[in-house]
Amino acid sequence: MLRYFLRRFMYMIMTVWVLSVVSFLIIQLPAGDFVTNLASQYAQQGRQVDQARLDNLRQRFGLDRPVYVQYFSWATNLLRGDLGWSFRERRSVEKVIGDRIGLTAAISIATLLLTYLVAVPIGIYSATHQYSIGDYIGMFVGFLGMAMPNFLLALILMYILLNAGQSVGGLFSPDYMRAAWSLGKFIDLLKHLPLPILIVGTAGTAGLIRVMRASLLDELGKQYVITARAKGLRETKLVFKYPVRVALNPIASTIGWELPYIVSGGVITEMVLNLPTTGPMLFSALLTEDMLLASSLLFFLNVLTVMGTFISDIVLVIVDPRIRFTEREA
């Protein structure tokens, strides 16, 4: 098992390395750089743009060096925990994204938990009551949840809350916006979290319900269920003790693609709700070609999911003896 962990760990390290290259290169793709962008902004405002000053800026930011040199210095600084300098914010990238990465991680993890807590019971109900009205409602809501873009759900819920006279958007009330972390601020955050979590979670929940339903239906038709029933086991006990446990395994292994999905959907929801998280920041960094900030954000969003997947794989191997044995044989 240790060998398996080591191998998975090596894969993860390699993936993270590839991610760093990809994240950096993608941000380099647009024509021009932050300085040309700045220059055109100045020109729009009618301000004088001095070529020498632009060159100077470029030199200071290190934008005049070849791409691979820039990557190398970014990557080595990354290893030392220094994420570089945000040109636009005129602060170091860690300071800019520190809080935001934490909030994004909090929202993603909470959403993941909610998704499973909601989807599994509904999936079980749908499978055990196949073709009942509840099943059909569940399936329909599931399909709708998958087809509805996150931003529409965000708009609808915001509209409802707005009409109910609630403050909408953001993660903090105005009083706590600039305040330092305290218990009060934390409680305020907890009050604002349900809305984004609900919105981001809907699509994932819809997909999971279908997986849970299908995999439980497969199990319910098997011989051992019929045997247990023939022996007079109570239906609830039977269902929850055997087939549900088996059906949960494919569900658990979907964390690997569920997490990227949540992070992905989160970006748009965060923008509509105007949350102080990574999504809106990535968007503006991309538009202004604030390269180190954008690269670092893209990199961390991806690393977050890759690490989540790694942890879930490890947990799965520990929990499910069948995977453990196949791994040993391999």
Place this chain on the structure above:
Amino acid sequence: MSEAISVKPERAELSAEERYYLASQWQLMWQKFRHHKLAIIGGSVLVVLYLAAIFADFLAPYPKDIRFQKFSYHPPTPVHLFDVEGKFRGPFVYATTSKRDLETLELIYEVDEAAHYPIRFFVHREPYKLLGLIDTDIHLFGVEEPGAILLFGTDSIGRDLFSRIIHGARLSLSIGLVGVTLSFFIGVTLGGVSGYFGGIVDTVIQRIIEFLISIPTIPLWMALSAALPRDWSVVMVYFGIGIILSLVGWGGLARVVRGKLLELRELDYVLAARVSGVSEWSIIRVHMLPNFASYLIVSVTLSIPGMILGETALSFLGLGLRSPAVSWGVLLEKAQNIASVAIYWWTVIPVLFVIITVMAFNFLGDGLRDAADPYKQ
């Protein structure tokens, strides 16, 4: 002699059971598919939507860029059958007059119940080329000037939303097909290579796919589409977005192809063909391909909605297609602001079309999957 050779009796003489055993794979699939009601509905809805996109010029009462100067953010005009006195007049719309509120500077619309504009069918209006070939100026319906039929209201500069949604269907519905076609070629080629050659090539391709599946798509799409040059023409951006959408989508297809190839390679009938001296290429083409074609179709159908949603999301953020291009996502760009949506609720109508399309594709895909599964009755 000739009678003895014809093993297959006439179709009419067959019992239901015999027909079942003699049916080809595709006939069996069609029989199973027909019983899947949701899939049939989904398929029909898609046919209607795609036809609407093809004949957009004819169905839309107005061209996509025409502006009603006096009618910015005009609410939808309801179609009436009876007038205020309860008299039947056939379908018509009332005239509206606009007035500017001098305090808020907002336009206020008042329904003028004195003036009726009956809806006429096959009216002559702005000329266009039907299917890009036939010069004509006939639109399915319309009302006489100065009346206007605005079924879904207008946008900020007074363009008819209904007409724009129908025109927007062209880009929104086809970009998924562009993306899917590209990912189909990449997926089938790389999946085929991966499954057929195995070894180190297989490992490398599988790692790449795992890598692509493990990263969140939207941030990646955002970064890639931010890289599209701002001065590109609509057509170039369109294909650019199609390529970006397909870059992530091919992984799933490649996996299906590889998995099936690995499975089929070991089957007895493939071995039999090989022993009989059939060439490798013929084995793939004649014996293996028909066997997993159905899985490919299912996979393709199920990957289109993701791409349509992707385009909508990107354009919604202003990173995808941009006006003057018209797609559902572009139409929704203005709907980002909750305050404006709360007043001008009709600006989110395009999203209903996105939802309907995506659900229709999902239903169709589900039906096809069940039909393609030989073990499902």
